[in-house]
Amino acid sequence: MRAPGSVVVVRHSYAPGAFDPPDARLDACSTQRNLDERGRAQASRLGEAFRQRGIEVGRVLSSPRCRCLDTARLAFGRVEPWNVLQGALRDADLRRRLTATIQQTIAAHRDGPPLVLVTHGSVVSDLTGLDVPMGAFVVLRRENGRHAVAGHLFVE
Secondary structure (H helix, E strand, O other): OOOOOOEEEEEOOOOOOOOOOOOOEOOEHHHOOOOOHHHHHHHHHHHHHHHHOOOOOOOEEEOOOHHHHHHHHHHHOOOEEOHHHHOOOOOHHHHHHHHHHHHHHHHHOOOOOOEEEEEOHHHHHHHHOOOOOOOEEEEEEEEOOEEEEEEEEEOO
16 A cells, blocks of 8 residues: 555445435435444544554545535545545446446556545446445555455455
8 A cells, every 4th residue: 555656445444224215315425325433443543553654645536425525524634525425236238337437546546655546346346346245445566557355455
């Protein structure tokens, strides 16, 4: 992660359930699936692991879903919502377009501290080819002009 231009793709911390309810709204966390106590503690441990190892992060971009925003805030203390990181499970064309937009942002990150993207499992899979549990993160390192998976870790 210390290599210039690295990217950290985080799947939000533990939030019970599988999907948001059909009536969920972005402007009302109470209508969404959210982190529970275990998920909040997990997000805090993620940030602590970075700090203990002296790993500074750059921009922290997140899906606008509350479980992602909360994961980012608890782990890194700051966050910028970015709508494309919420993905699109039920619209294959939109999903491809959103993934392409994220990939362009990743490709443009060439130096400096890691760019952090906090998102959902489907987006992590689309970007990395990996199926990781909630609270895991994947490190992409820039090699030969492009980003490739360097490894992934799970924070219990």
